Amino acid sequence: MGTIKAQKVSAIEHEASEGYSKRFTDSSASLTIQMAALQNAQKMGNKEDEAICSAYLALTHKRLLHLKEFTKYAERSYDIASSIKSNRAKAFSNTAMGYLKSYTDDKTQALTFFLEAYALFNTMQSYDQSAKLGADISYLFSPDSPDKVKKYADEGLSFAEKSGNPESILHARLAVGSYLSDLIAAGENNRWQEAVSFFKQTIDFIEKNETKIDSKSNIGIAYINLAALYMNGPKPIDENSFLSALEKAVVIGKQYGIKGVYRSSMGLRGQYYVSKGEYRTAENLFKEGIAYQQSLPYKDNYLLAAFYECLKNIAAEEKDYKAYFEYDASFIKYNKLKYDESTQQILQNTDAKYESEKKIARIKQLEQENKLQKKNQLLGYGISAVLLIGLVFMYRSYYFRQRYHQKREDFLQQQQTNNKLKMELLEKETLENLAEKLSLERRLLQSQMDPHFIFNALGNIQGMILRKDTDLAVLYLGKFAKLSRRVLEQSRMETVTLEEETLTLKNYIELQQLRLNQSFDYHIQCNDSVDQQLPIPPLLIQPFVENAIEHGLKPLEVFQKGILFITFEEKPVENLLICTIKDNGIGLTASRRQKTDDSHRSLSTKITDERLLLMLKDNSQAKLEVRELTIDKDGQQGCMVTLSIPIL
Known part of the structure; x- marks a missing residue:
């Protein structure tokens, strides 16, 4: 089997991806480009591209913290992808739904969607998407499942390196670095140098x-994580490297308006200057941060509350109670605003989570109703077909029954003149009906009994009837x-006892003796x-x-008496169980010469061969041996069959 090639990206998907890449530098242009791509997909009636464009728009609105639009486009992507057969559309829609569930703190559902998307992107060899998902899945498993955190972080980095996409590589490296930092926080201090080296390599990259x-936020996070490692590492810390990393993080936070990066740096x-006892430096730093935040058009209440709390703690250390109050x-003011924002966000997330779950439940309900409707439709067709077949059989039964009664009436009228002849004919009719019944049973058993034997037996019965025997x-x-x-x-x-099998053989052989005028004897031992x-x-x-x-005994000359030996050991x-079947017939070579139609092969023999093959699979000692017996001094010859039957 050849390798699976990565699926080609359509022009519309490429346009949406280009717009998505501008979400950090120009969010307005990013949304405009993506909306144009979505409209093109809708105009062309391309459901796959429509689902993918909707997923990109959902993730862009996530970046902009627009929960309502984020939810709308994620659910639209999922609805469209569910209605078509496109793994690519399903992968993107599951990704969008995973981020939506993660945003609303529904970790279990987020993992379900992420893992489905991850498997689909892996199948399509979309390494850049697999890398990002692998990293984000590892974050969701932290800290409960360290093994899975490591597994998906390592897989994500492997996929990222295959893709060659710098953004995917950085995203995956941060996941691996986070795993290493967690190990150090858990007490594995011997891995500190490994983590620092890994983050330095990340900074070089x-x-x-x-x-x-x-x-750009991932760039700032890389610098902050390196600085945090220095802060929590062996003392004294490398102050120059620590402050250099934080300075770069501050620049990135200010340049791109990334509040989280700026706040953390x-x-x-x-905290570093407070730990050194340099309260004035720390105080000036916090005041500088507050002044910078006050100059911005938006207020980061979380950061302002944190800075005022730090200033309050410094004042307490210096016993400057006036400054403390x-x-x-100010801390109480911004902390309340922070709490109000947090509460509002939780309520919004809860509403979004409820609406999303309600919609998904409704979709599943509709799918179940659709399946049930199809089953009922098929059941209706089945019942109609059964009724139609029943009507056909009733008609045929009525027709043949009428013919049967008409013929019987004619037959009885013709026999009224001679009672003796009437009795003979009735007797003949009874035997013919029995023969017809057995012929029906013979057709049902054609895979167990040779048709030639059945036809010959029925022929003999007919001959006896005609001879009035x-x-x-x-x-x-x-x-x-x-x-x-x-x-x-x-x-x-499935099995019978050896005793039952022997009785069946005796019945069969005695029937053959009657058919062949007692031309052979048999012995079962x-x-x-x-x-x-x-x-067995x-x-x-x-x-x-x-x-x-x-083929052995029947072709013997009239003056030769056939003998059949069957032994069990x-x-x-x-x-x-060894069964030996030996006869003094004409032998294999002579039997083959007498055959006029070599293309015919007994169905029962074919079935027996298949059964022996099945036995051979279960027991290597099961086998069949057929050997021609050489002519002895009395001119006797024949054939011997040896069956090695596994005891069940």
């Missing part, structure tokens, strides 16, 4: 590829019916050590007995 990386610097008043015909017919019933019963069983209740496959030996009679060590 950033400096070489910064213009190709769209997610300023907080780390302040001033800072505390009623007693012999009834005897023959009774044996034939008994054999047919036994074969039918045993054909439905079981060693004393053989358990008569051994379970039913109707396994009869086809070989039939071959011995039909048990080998407990090998867990085998």
